[in-house]
Amino acid sequence: VDMGTALAWAPVPSPVLTASGCSAFGQELEPFVDLGALGAVVTKSVQLQPRSGRPTPRMAETPSGMLNSIGLQGPGIDGLLADDLPWLARRGARAFVSIAGTRVEHFAQLASRLRGVPGVLGLEVNISCPNVESRGEVFACDPVAAADVVAAVREAADPAQPVYAKLSPDVTDIVAIARSVSEAGADGLSMINTLLGLVIDPDTMRPVLGGVTGGLSGPAIRPVALRCVWQVHQALPEVPVLGMGGIRSGLDALQFVLAGASAVSVGTAVFNDPSAPARVHAELAEALAQRGFARLADAVGYAHR
Numbered sequence: 001v002d003m004g005t006a007l008a009w010a011p012v013p014s015p016v017l018t019a020s021g022c023s024a025f026g027q028e029l030e031p032f033v034d035l036g037a038l039g040a041v042v043t044k045s046v047q048l049q050p051r052s053g054r055p056t057p058r059m060a061e062t063p064s065g066m067l068n069s070i071g072l073q074g075p076g077i078d079g080l081l082a083d084d085l086p087w088l089a090r091r092g093a094r095a096f097v098s099i100a101g102t103r104v105e106h107f108a109q110l111a112s113r114l115r116g117v118p119g120v121l122g123l124e125v126n127i128s129c130p131n132v133e134s135r136g137e138v139f140a141c142d143p144v145a146a147a148d149v150v151a152a153v154r155e156a157a158d159p160a161q162p163v164y165a166k167l168s169p170d171v172t173d174i175v176a177i178a179r180s181v182s183e184a185g186a187d188g189l190s191m192i193n194t195l196l197g198l199v200i201d202p203d204t205m206r207p208v209l210g211g212v213t214g215g216l217s218g219p220a221i222r223p224v225a226l227r228c229v230w231q232v233h234q235a236l237p238e239v240p241v242l243g244m245g246g247i248r249s250g251l252d253a254l255q256f257v258l259a260g261a262s263a264v265s266v267g268t269a270v271f272n273d274p275s276a277p278a279r280v281h282a283e284l285a286e287a288l289a290q291r292g293f294a295r296l297a298d299a300v301g302y303a304h305r
């Protein structure tokens with residue numbers, strides 16, 4: 001099976017990427033996965049300044065998924081440019097760099113710092129982090145705010161680097177947000193970020209997470225993510241979609257492809273199985289072959305036909 005695909009116009013050898021936030025800058029996966037054989041490594045969201053994040057504990061397990069309240073901990077753009085991106089480039093890995101900020105200008109500055117950086121295939125604009133100071137900072141919940149960020153990034157970014165907008169499932173009309181950011185210049189859409197959730201410890205009778213609420217990921221959100229990909233592909237079939245949300249097998253990935261995703265990200269699954277991205281690639285290839293597809297591209301959106 002020809003597994004080649006593209007992130008907008010940028011060709012990649014595999015439709016399987018990492019998901020932002022789950023494997024940092026790729027270092028922890030390297031013993032288990034050939035990073036250069038993945039579609040790309042999607043890096044943890046970076047901001048202009050280093051940031052320490054929310055109070056601990058920051059992770060909570062539930063039977064169906066995981067919650068996190070990391071709160072954008074990270075090295076800042078200087079550290080990323082000095083250390084992490086050169087490390088990925090030396091291994092032949094393509095980086096899809098997730099950028100985050102609290103103001104439109106922050107996003108634009110980050111995009112301009114990443115212009116022409118070797119190995120940076122494109123940008124994922126994280127306008128949907130649930131673990132921010134106020135809901136007003138979740139740009140992806142408002143079509144105008146979301147479009148403002150995306151337009152500024154598209155303007156500031158390297159024209160060769162595709163810009164994907166990462167959307168939140170915590171909206172009533174994801175198609176309206178998708179349409180707005182596409183019209184503002186997004187070259188593709190990443191769906192979905194985590195779903196806002198809460199866990200209370202029955203013994204302490206208090207919230208488990210130091211930050212109280214957190215983002216739910218893993219199998220619990222897979223049908224929500226798949227529904228978002230389906231609805232957006234149905235309404236905007238020309239817009240490339242990077243699908244993610246609880247993918248841990250080739251058959252999970254296949255569902256996203258059939259719904260309209262031309263690539264997928266594997267996130268939470270790496271905590272149980274660090275080889276998951278490579279395994280999902282192999283299982284997806286096998287699943288496509290069994291169904292008579294010679295090319296991945298022929299299966300994208302097939303469920304709509």
Ligand code: RRO
Pocket residue numbers: 021045068069070071072073100126128129130131193194215216
């Ligand atoms: O760092 C986080 O707390 C975080 C981010 Br930026 C995000 O986009 N999604 C998430 O679940 N956690």
